[in-house]
Amino acid sequence: MARRILVTSGKGGVGKTTICVNLGKALTKLNKKVLLIDLDFGLNNLDVVMGVENKIVYDIFDIMEGKCRVEQAIIEDFANDNLFILPTNRTYCPVINSKDISEIVNLVDDKYDYILIDCPAGMDDGFARGVNICNEAIVVVTPHISSVRDADKIIVKLEEFGVSLTGLVINRARGDLILQGDMLGINTIVDYLALPLYGILPEDDEVGIQILVGGNLNKLSQSFTAYKMLARRIAYGESEIFDCTARYKGFIGGIRQKLRKHV
Amino acid sequence: MKNELQIVGERRLKNVLTIDKNNNPDKIKGVILSEIINVLNNYMNVTKGDIDFDVAINDKGGYTLKLFVDVRHLKLANHIL
Ligand SMILES: Nc1ncnc2c1ncn2[C@@H]1O[C@H](COP(=O)(O)OP(=O)(O)OP(=O)(O)O)[C@@H](O)[C@H]1O
Ligand SMILES: [Mg+2]
Numbered sequence A: 001m002a003r004r005i006l007v008t009s010g011k012g013g014v015g016k017t018t019i020c021v022n023l024g025k026a027l028t029k030l031n032k033k034v035l036l037i038d039l040d041f042g043l044n045n046l047d048v049v050m051g052v053e054n055k056i057v058y059d060i061f062d063i064m065e066g067k068c069r070v071e072q073a074i075i076e077d078f079a080n081d082n083l084f085i086l087p088t089n090r091t092y093c094p095v096i097n098s099k100d101i102s103e104i105v106n107l108v109d110d111k112y113d114y115i116l117i118d119c120p121a122g123m124d125d126g127f128a129r130g131v132n133i134c135n136e137a138i139v140v141v142t143p144h145i146s147s148v149r150d151a152d153k154i155i156v157k158l159e160e161f162g163v164s165l166t167g168l169v170i171n172r173a174r175g176d177l178i179l180q181g182d183m184l185g186i187n188t189i190v191d192y193l194a195l196p197l198y199g200i201l202p203e204d205d206e207v208g209i210q211i212l213v214g215g216n217l218n219k220l221s222q223s224f225t226a227y228k229m230l231a232r233r234i235a236y237g238e239s240e241i242f243d244c245t246a247r248y249k250g251f252i253g254g255i256r257q258k259l260r261k262h263v
Numbered sequence B: 001m002k003n004e005l006q007i008v009g010e011r012r013l014k015n016v017l018t019i020d021k022n023n024n025p026d027k028i029k030g031v032i033l034s035e036i037i038n039v040l041n042n043y044m045n046v047t048k049g050d051i052d053f054d055v056a057i058n059d060k061g062g063y064t065l066k067l068f069v070d071v072r073h074l075k076l077a078n079h080i081l
Helices: A016-028 A046-050 A060-064 A098-111 A125-131 A145-160 A175-180 A186-193 A205-213 A222-236 A250-262 B004-022 B025-040
Strands: A003-008 A034-038 A083-086 A114-118 A136-141 A165-173 A197-202 B051-057 B063-069
Touching (some): A016 A046, A016 A165, A016 A205, A016 A222, A098 A114, A098 A125, A136 A145, A145 A165, A145 A186, A175 A250, A186 B004, A205 A222
Parallel strands (some): A003 A136, A034 A114
16 A cells, blocks of 8 residues: 655645655655655646656546546656656646545555655645545645744644644755854744654755756755655655755855855 | 844744634633543543633643642542443
8 A cells, every 4th residue: 555645735835746746756766656646736737847748648537537547647757767647637627526536546556655645735625635535744844934834724734634644844945044043943943833854955946947847856966865865764764854054064165155145 | 053033033933823823722722621521520520610721822832731620539440440
């Protein structure tokens, strides 16, 4: 049976879709077979971030409408063996409930090690559809007050829905600002949200470049390393977490920090 | 090292979390208290008046539950088993 993990957040635009794709890719490097499912109906972007938007023939609604089998709708990634996506591709979406989705996911559950669910921000229908088919969740936050506040509410909801294992990922952390004291500290966020910290992902231009071309992260980038650690943490429970402040420490780091501030 | 901005930010974060949690505490308090009384009555005879119960927001933006119960006797073991 696959581990089914809901990637969720209170606030929109904090990086859920990006994290689904890159965590999925990092897990395949650990020889895990991963399926990504887009439950952000109508505002789907998982296909674009993965760079497979031109490969979509059928989507999750076609399965529901009996136009195809599940296997026909699932697309394999170009660049990564063992990474698959079940897309959604409609502007106007028919009504769909958790039971329908659950039946589809059950059909393929035993073929994957991980199923990562990209769900819309907030606590509306999309969240409910996702949370009903998952027993694990990742709550994504950025180091901003509004994002942490909304995450606090989502965590309560996850508990209400009986999600048994939830971890926190802090995205877009800027080591230079944290060191200067110009951004909420990591410990503050973890203390307030009281969830195990799964990972820290740095603010990184590389992420934007990756989405532009629809490929993989540069192996020399900070993000690549951070995602590798995140995947190992989730798959093996390893404790190493990316330190976004490291490159701004020491003599060279100090210069880098000053430069970043003035550019 | 924390500077003025970070301290202000943390204070504001704590503030919003506290406001959110303070929105509905009385309702929650009532529900929890009645459940606690049910559980305690398996072991002692207590009514609402014997219990000092409070749900307060703590400085981490979470809840602290305070419960004081004055009771003369515990039920004997054979009543429980
Ligand atoms: N670590 C990062 N560094 C720089 N940019 C990032 C990072 N993470 C995400 N982004 C950018 O932030 C934007 C929003 O990301 P994404 O679409 O993944 O968020 P989302 O939570 O899925 O949004 P929505 O709630 O709308 O579904 C994208 O343009 C993405 O490139
Ligand atoms: Mg998204």
